[in-house]
Amino acid sequence: MHELAITEGIIKIASEVAEKNKAKKVLNIKIKCGDFSGVVPSLIQEYFDIVSKGTIVEGAKLIIDRVPIRIYCFECQSESEIQRSQICCPKCGAYKYKMISGKEFFVESLEVE
Amino acid sequence: MEIKVVKQIMGWNEDCSNEIKKELDEKKVFMINIMGSPGAGKTSVIVELIKELSKDYKVAVIEGDITGQIDAEKISQMGILVVQLNTDGACHIEAMSIKNILNYFNLNDIDVLLIENIGNLVCPAEFNLGEDLKVAILSIPEGDDKVQKYPLMFSVANVLLLNKFDMRDYFEFDEEKVIKYAKGLNPELEVYRFSSRKEYDNKEFFNSIKEKIKNKLTR
Numbered sequence: 372m373h374e375l376a377i378t379e380g381i382i383k384i385a386s387e388v389a390e391k392n393k394a395k396k397v398l399n400i401k402i403k404c405g406d407f408s409g410v411v412p413s414l415i416q417e418y419f420d421i422v423s424k425g426t427i428v429e430g431a432k433l434i435i436d437r438v439p440i441r442i443y444c445f446e447c448q449s450e451s452e453i454q455r456s457q458i459c460c461p462k463c464g465a466y467k468y469k470m471i472s473g474k475e476f477f478v479e480s481l482e483v484e
Numbered sequence: 485m486e487i488k489v490v491k492q493i494m495g496w497n498e499d500c501s502n503e504i505k506k507e508l509d510e511k512k513v514f515m516i517n518i519m520g521s522p523g524a525g526k527t528s529v530i531v532e533l534i535k536e537l538s539k540d541y542k543v544a545v546i547e548g549d550i551t552g553q554i555d556a557e558k559i560s561q562m563g564i565l566v567v568q569l570n571t572d573g574a575c576h577i578e579a580m581s582i583k584n585i586l587n588y589f590n591l592n593d594i595d596v597l598l599i600e601n602i603g604n605l606v607c608p609a610e611f612n613l614g615e616d617l618k619v620a621i622l623s624i625p626e627g628d629d630k631v632q633k634y635p636l637m638f639s640v641a642n643v644l645l646l647n648k649f650d651m652r653d654y655f656e657f658d659e660e661k662v663i664k665y666a667k668g669l670n671p672e673l674e675v676y677r678f679s680s681r682k683e684y685d686n687k688e689f690f691n692s693i694k695e696k697i698k699n700k701l702t703r
Binding site for chain 1 (some may be wrong): 487636642664669671674
C-alpha cells in the first residue's frame with residue numbers, strides 16, 4: 372500500500388537534486404534497499420513510471436541495489452549473512468546478535484545529463 | 485554525470501516523527517504506539533491500560549481505524565478523551581497524521597497518549613510516530629510462528645504482549661519458541677503474558693509501563 376508514498380518520496384528527492392544541478396534529464400536513480408526493509412522494489416518501478424509522468428524524472432530507470440542482511444553474533448563473535456526468515460546465527464545457532472546491515476532504504480545517486 | 489545523493493527515502497516520516505517527539509518531550513506527554521493484527525486485542529489492552537493508568541495519570545487515546553468509530557465509542561464511554569483517526573484505506577498510521585491530530589488535544593492537560601494503530605503486523609512497523617514506546621500484541625490464537633513470518637514488527641517493538649494467554653492450552657502455543665525468536669531479533673525486548681480476563685504477567689506489564697511514564701514525566 373505505501374509503496375506509492377515511497378515512490379512519491381523518491382520522485383521528490385530526485386527532482387530536487389536534478390533541478391539543483393540543472394539537469395535536463397534523469398537517466399537513472401540508484402537506490403539502496405536492505406532486504407529487511409519491507410519494501411517491494413518491483414512495485415516501485417511500476418508506480419514510478421505512472422507517478423513521474425510530466426516531471427523532470429520521467430523515464431528514469433530505478434536501479435535497486437539490494438543490501439543483504441548481515442549480523443554480528445555476540446556468541447561466536449563472527450559476522451554472517453542471513454535470510455529474512457532465518458533468525459539465528461548460521462555459524463553457532465545463537466539468537467544474540469545485532470544487525471549490521473539490511474535495513475537501508477535511501478537514494479544513493481542520480482545519473483543525469 | 486553522476487550525482488551523489490544519499491538521502492533517506494522515508495525521511496519525511498522520520499523528520500515528522502522527530503518533531504512530534506520534541507513536542508511531546510517539551511509538554512511531558514508519554515506516547516505509546518500499540519500495534520498488532522486485527523483481533524489481537526489492541527482495544528481490550530487499551531481498556532485495561534486506561535483502567536490502570538488513569539488512577540495516576542490523565543490518559544487520552546488516538547483510535548486508528550481504516551473506517552468507522554466502533555472502538556472510539558467504546559473508549560469514549562469510559563469518560564476518556566478519544567480522537568478517531570480514519571486512514572481511509574491506508575494500512576498504517578504515519579507521523580504526519582499524528583502531528584495533525586495532536587492539534588485536537590490540549591497536551592498540557594495530558595500525561596499519557598495511547599495510539600491504537602491499524603490492525604496489521606506489517607506496515608505499522610515501518611513508520612515511527614515519535615512515540616516513547618512501541619507495544620506489539622500477539623494473541624495466542626494467531627499462532628506461534630508469527631515472529632518468523634513478520635520479523636520487522638518484533639524487531640522494532642519495545643514490549644511484546646502475548647495476549648489472550650488463557651487460550652494457550654487450546655492452541656498449543658509454544659511461548660518459549662516465540663520468546664526465543666523474538667529476543668534473538670531484539671535482545672532488549674520485554675515480553676509479558678497477558679489476558680484481560682485472567683492474571684498472568686499483567687501486573688509486571690503495568691508496572692514496567694508506569695515506571696517508564698514516571699521516568700519521563702519527572703525528568
